[in-house]
Amino acid sequence: MTISGTPSNDELRLAPVQTHHVRKPLNHDSAVKHVSGTATYIDDISEPVGTLHLAPGWARNVVRGRIRSLDLEPVRKAPGVIAVLTAKDIPGINDCSAALGDDPVLAETEILFYGQVLFLVIAETRDQARRAARLATLVSDPLTPIITAEDAVAADITVLPDYQFRRGSPETGMTAAENKLTGVFHIGGQEHFYLEGQIAMALPQEDGGVLVYSSTQHPTEVQHTVAKVLGVPDAAVTTEIRRMGGGFGGKESQANQWAALAALAATKTGRACKLRLDRDDDMIMTGKRHDFRVEWQAGYDGEGRIRAVDMNFLARCGYSADLSLGVNDRTMFHADSSYFYPDALIRSRRLRTDTCSNTAFRGFGGPQGMLSAERMIDAIAIKLGKDPLDVRKLNFYDASRNATPYGMPVEEHEVLHDLTGQLEASSQYWERREQIKEFNAVSPVLKKGLALTPVKFGISFTLKHLNQAGALVHLYTDGSVHLNHGGTEMGQGLYQKVAQVVADELGVTLDMVRITATNTSKVPNTGPTAASSGTDLNAMAARNAAVAIKSRLVAFLSEAHKCPADLIGFHNNQVRLADRVIPLKQAVKEAHLARIQLSHAGFYATPHITWDRDSASGRPFYYFAYGAACAEVTVDIMTGEMTVDRVDLLHDVGHSINPAIDIGQIEGGFVQGMGWLTTEELVWDEAGRLRTHAPSTYKIPAAADIPADFRVNLYESKGNPQETIYRSKAVGEPPVMLANSVFCAITDAIASLNPGVVPDLDAPATPEAIMKAVQAIRSGKGGAE
Structure with a gap:
């Protein structure tokens, strides 16, 4: 050498x-x-002398409409205001999208969703900017907004083309199956609720350059976006970030707009400019986890072995594509969870609605796909009168059934079996199952549920160049x-x-x-x-x-x-x-x-990534991370209240680089997933306004929600068979899906009220959703027939 x-x-x-x-x-x-x-954090960085503060201006009484006039004179005349910028002040391209050019930084002729930014106020103080931003007078022609997935289906409007995986002949398999079940399942979205909200500070540099401090998961994309908006080369823009106070996917693409506005203001005024969103504005203006309407059908035999599935994922994407291509693809990639489908049709519609553009969220669509699979397994088990764990294990990938619906081999299926078996024993699943049956038989109001669910999560970006x-x-x-x-x-x-x-x-x-x-x-x-x-x-x-x-x-x-x-x-x-x-x-x-x-x-x-989306073939993931969770819950069927009594987690991280950090990620991911599936409910009113836009109306898990008996262990792995760093495995997203066990345990508790009837329970399983499912099951109405 x-x-x-x-x-x-x-x-x-x-x-x-x-x-x-x-x-x-x-x-x-x-x-x-x-x-x-x-x-x-960015808000702690010492501000240069003369730093200006920014506030976005938006229409608080308009959800969707054409702009007829916008009077900004009262804003400009407000105390402390230096300037007010609109789309006409953008020297480059008015777009902050991740790829498709459909996300305006500032609205021009139309308001596309509740909370869309119309103008930017630049003032001496943040308080002055925020007060001035409310003084504009807008005249618009209202349009009827499309809010729900069902609205979008009726209007036949999407942000991206439909997509599907097909294996074998699902039609033939379904016809030949001994039993069939069909259901519709709604999965709610989730607010990121990072502790540090969206924030950016821009400092003008020599020769038209700009330095942007941005709370972003994707500094290069912020660099590209700022350069595009300012009409300068990428090399004129530098993005820096030392740490974020949480991201969870909400700062992967959606930090772009706020960085671009800060940079635009800095170049227009020649002074440092900082934009920190108010919490309410942040929740209203930024995207969430995608919510879904899932239409599914399963064909299976008398033992519960699946023969064919047909799954149709209808995603509410919001007003623009954002990252909905990759998110929905990953939902489809994980619609098998840990189960082999001999014949499968897995479809996705990416629906356009007049709501904020949904975006990346920890798991990136995978949790929605896996939860749907677990709903199918639970439904099959309930209909057959079998324990769901038996049906799960019966359908696991193994040596002879180890190809996913998109053709990738499941190379470590033995880890799935071994890990699940270990947790089954260490959690005393079968002993507790008998105890819960005895408890439910004599308890008229409180019902317990138990579930053990697996995790198989693909690791890699499905867009090859990102790896x-x-x-x-x-x-x-x-x-x-x-x-x-x-x-x-x-x-x-x-x-x-x-x-x-x-x-x-x-x-x-x-x-x-x-x-x-x-x-x-x-x-x-x-x-x-x-x-x-x-x-x-x-x-x-x-x-x-x-x-x-x-x-x-x-x-x-x-x-x-x-x-x-x-x-x-x-x-x-x-x-x-x-x-x-x-x-x-x-x-x-x-x-x-x-x-x-x-x-x-x-x-x-990353080597060996060969995914070809057009032909729906190849290897989209370098490897799979595995895990399993056993959750026990108690449900009050008179009020719908629920507590998580005990959780046992066993997770595969290969040879851990830092066990303490990995265990922390597993604990945090589980709790965040539990919040998504039990308490975190997003509500839009009929007009299309987000009503859950503050901690007072949106409930994330608090200390009292953490299971009192919370057991977390790392699986004793032989090491990642792929040549990863020191044979470790990723741990950021997979633990979120361990929380599927909580939702399935709630389903189990409600199912005890009427054996053989599948609870019509949607996610999140809030007290209201639980009571709705309890009332339905008591009348014999189920969520799958």
């Missing part, structure tokens, strides 16, 4: 390092800062390390995991690794931190950079110190040269004096 050149792929595959930080339950890099209140990442690593002459990569930190511990990897590869202690903010001028053309791939991609790119630097250093030291390369090792800020040890900083200084490159831009692209 050449000492100063870039190592080949073979040279990057060095022998595994002895890990001293990886696989250790180390603190999150910002843990102390979080609890002490010293972590710097790449870059990292920049510098090794300084004092032995300290500068680490930068394209991933963003939203509390999930990505920065900490990547730092652990780099520390081990270079043999330094963690205090010698300087974690720096994600910045588009350091690592360009990044993908979003999403799809649970943040660690898989960025840690591998950073490792490749560290290995490249170490390779050069080893080659130099081997020659300079006449020591065989295989006898050179790095540990604890020292370098071992056969039988002697020197400080790392000494070795690095020697290399620097010899003009050895001690910096590297690492890169990684």
Whole structure:
């Protein structure tokens, strides 16, 4: 090899390092800062002298309509107002969409949904801007809004073409099946409710450039959007983000608009400008998890083995496409959950409605697909009088039935069986099942339910080009390390995991690794931190950079110190040269004096991704992550109130890079999923106005909702069979779907009221939804026939 050149792929595959930080339950890099209140978020950044504040102006009494006139003079004359901007002030393209050009930054001739931004107020203070934004006078011609999925179906209006997977002959399979069930299932959306709302601060730079601090999961997309709106090259825009106070998908594409408005104001005024949305405005203006109407049919035999399925997912996408292509595709990819369908037709309609544009949310459509599959399994079990766990296991993928409806093999089906079996035993499922039967038999008001559900979740972006990442690593002459990569930190511990990897590869202690903010001028053309791939991609790119630097250093030291390369090792800020040890900083200084490159831009692209959407064939995922959850609930059938009494979780993370962080992600993901399925209800009124737009009307899980008996364990994995970073597996999104067990347990409790009748329970299972299902089942009306 050449000492100063870039190592080949073979040279990057060095022998595994002895890990001293990886696989250790180390603190999150910002843990102390979080609890002490010293972590710097965008609103904490010191504002330059003369910083202006922005507020969006929107029509509070119009849901859908054509704009006849908009009088902004009272706004301009309000105290403290510097300027008011409209679409006419945009020098570039009036669009902040992720891809399709259908998301205006500021409305021009039409109001497309309740909360759409019409103008931007720039004022000396935030209070002045917000007060002025209410002074505009709008005259419009109202149009009848399309609000629900059913409205959109009747109008036959979509944001994207219909799409489907087909395997075998579902029509023949359905006809030949011994039994058939048909049902309609509604799945609600979910508000992201990140602690830090949407925020951006823009600082004008020389020659028309702009620096944007944006709370975004996708700095490169913010860069592209700002450049497009301003009409400047991408290179004139720099986006930076050190940490977010939560994202959950809500800042993957929807941070674009607020960053663009801040940058537009900064370039127009020549002053720093900051836009921080009010919580109510944030909830009204930004997209949610997609809600669905699911129409399903299943054909099965007398044992409960599925022969054929027909599933039609009708998604409310909102007024624009946003990320609805990928979200709905992933719903379809996960409509099998963990079950083999011999014949299958899985369809999707992406419906356009006059509501905020729904977007990415943790799981990215996968939870909706998996929950629908679990509803089918529960319905089959209830109709046959069998335990749902038996029916689940009967339909699991195995060695002879291991191809998904889209043709990808399920290569670790044995993990699914082993993990589920372990949880079945450790949770004492069958003993508790008997106890619950006895309890329900003598309890007229309180009914208990129990469910054990699996998780099989595909890891990778289904848009192939997103499966790449870059990292920049510098090794300084004092032995300290500068680490930068394209991933963003939203509390999930990505920065900490990547730092652990780099520390081990270079043999330094963690205090010698300087974690720096994600910045588009350091690592360009990044993908979003999403799809649970943040660690898989960025840690591998950073490792490749560290290995490249170490390779050069080893080659130099081997020659300079006449020591065989295989006898050179790095540990604890020292370098071992056969039988002697020197400080790392000494070795690095020697290399620097010899003009050895001690910096590297690492890169990684996920291999083996071959998905062809047009033919619906290939391999969309690098691997699957597995898990299982057992939940026990108590339902009050007089009030609809419900408590989660006990939860047992067992989750597969491969060889964990940081077990403490992974367990935290599993706990948090489960609770967030539980909130989606039990308490978090989005309500639009008949006019199309969102009514649940504040903590007073939208209920996320609180401390009292956490199960009192909450048991979480990591599955003792043999390691990811794919060549991921240290054989780990992703952990960001899969745990959300562990919460399906809670919904299925509620279904189980209600089903005890009338054996053989499937509860007509929609998600979320709020007290009102539970009471509706209880009243229906008592009258013999079920949710599947």
